[in-house]
Amino acid sequence: MRDPGEPGCVHAPADVLAERRALAERVCRETRLAGLNAFLLEGMDAAYQVGAEVEVDPGDDAAGGVLVSWKPDEALLDAAMERLQKGRLDAPEFLHYVAVCTRMQEAIVAIIRSAGIDADAEQNDLDPLILLLKPRQP
Numbered sequence: 001m002r003d004p005g006e007p008g009c010v011h012a013p014a015d016v017l018a019e020r021r022a023l024a025e026r027v028c029r030e031t032r033l034a035g036l037n038a039f040l041l042e043g044m045d046a047a048y049q050v051g052a053e054v055e056v057d058p059g060d061d062a063a064g065g066v067l068v069s070w071k072p073d074e075a076l077l078d079a080a081m082e083r084l085q086k087g088r089l090d091a092p093e094f095l096h097y098v099a100v101c102t103r104m105q106e107a108i109v110a111i112i113r114s115a116g117i118d119a120d121a122e123q124n125d126l127d128p129l130i131l132l133l134k135p136r137q138p
Helices: 014-033 074-085 092-114
Strands: 038-040 051-057 065-071 119-123 130-135
Touching (some): 014 065, 014 092, 065 092
Antiparallel strands (some): 051 065, 065 130, 119 130
16 A cells, blocks of 8 residues: 555545445455454554455545455465565465465455445556455446
């Protein structure tokens, strides 16, 4: 997510932010009801947690919305990031990390759609392991 204090970062209007916050809270609730851990990321200093990380992006642009990513156990994350830093994108540990995150994203999208959440899920151009959810416009 962009730093809201970053120069040039224009915040969405209060009603749009409230709508995004409500969507984020509902995504967390429905994901938990399905038996998966989910948490709303509140600030950049949050301790590492496992599960669906849900964040409200306050930007008033196409990148603004609700971001959802899967956070696996730190052991899997560390192994994958170690391979990534070495440029070993074909390493089994890295491929497993990507597969886990991708499949969990697919599951979360299926869960929230089954729960009646009417949102478009788009792949994030900057990070394909982060989903961008936006309330559908009538």
